[in-house]
Amino acid sequence: MIILYGLPISSYTAKLRLALHWRGIPFEEREPDGGYRSQAWRQKVPMGTIPAIEHEGFFLSESEAILEYLEEVFPQRRLLPEDAQQRARVRMLARLHDLHVEPRVRALFPLLRQSELRPQLPALLAALQDKLERLGEVVRPGPYLAGSAPSLADCGFALSLPLAQRLLEVLGQRLSLPPALAPWTEAMAKDASAQAALSPWRQATESWLQMASPSS
Ligand SMILES: N[C@@H](CCC(=O)N[C@@H](CS)C(=O)NCC(=O)O)C(=O)O
Structure with a gap:
């Protein structure tokens, strides 16, 4: 276990x-x-x-x-494809998430509590949008980020993208995801395993956002 x-x-x-x-x-x-x-x-x-x-x-x-x-x-329902090139692409997407996208989402956290940092918001949002545009050029949603089934490439983005959307909403901004990610967003919303797995995180995040939300 x-x-x-x-x-x-x-x-x-x-x-x-x-x-x-x-x-x-x-x-x-x-x-x-x-x-x-x-x-x-x-x-x-x-x-x-x-x-x-x-x-x-x-x-x-x-x-x-x-x-x-x-x-x-564990052999069952692997999240890395059999094919070496497909596997490498999945790992590349996971690296893009950890190195380029997630740090831009994390950079928004201090703005929630520290209003004096909020003038940085347009630049931080533009940097995140830029990374997502580039991501849109790399993914081939089918509808998951690396094909018709979930892979390791989806795991990080499944958290960071909704988190970025909620953080920006609370900060009075809107994140636009590139059109290439639309099928993925739809598939994730319908994916029962994903919804069950993310539910405790969503609840905790909403409670945290309520406490940390800017009052002005
Ligand atoms: N590279 C790490 C990152 C994990 C990470 O940053 N976790 C956060 C919580 S989601 C954390 O522990 N941050 C350290 C801290 O806040 O002191 C991983 O992939 O496991």
Whole structure:
């Protein structure tokens, strides 16, 4: 049995929960030892991040490394294609997410609480929009980002894109996704596993947004 250490509010925890749901791998979810950012947790994960997993006594952090481990250890409903070139494309899309898109979404967080930073919003939004336009040129939704079935490429975007939309909505702006992503958005909304996996994250995110929303 996989133990998934994380928290409902954590997008990266939700990314793993989504992969586990899609793959039908049984797991149990627990909060990090000693609480998030505790010394006890840092002894296990020196960078202090969540999520992490434990499997048969093996402990591992970093979501992409975990997803790759799960691919190797569990055969059912893999999220990496058989074909080497397709597999490489999936990994490229996952890297684009982690290196180019997610950091632009994360950069919006401080603006929620610190009104003095809000003049940065147009530039931050433009940088994110630019990355998404470029993403639109790379993906070939079918309707998932790398083909007709979910893959590792979908896991990060499934969190970051709705999060960006909600954050910007709360900040009084609108994110326009490139038309190439429309079939993907529709498929994700209809995907029962995805909706079940993301539900705890959505609820926690909405509660957090209510607390953190700018009053002006
Ligand atoms: N590269 C890490 C990123 C994980 C990450 O950033 N997690 C957030 C929560 S969603 C976190 O733990 N941030 C550290 C902090 O806020 O101190 C991964 O893929 O697992």
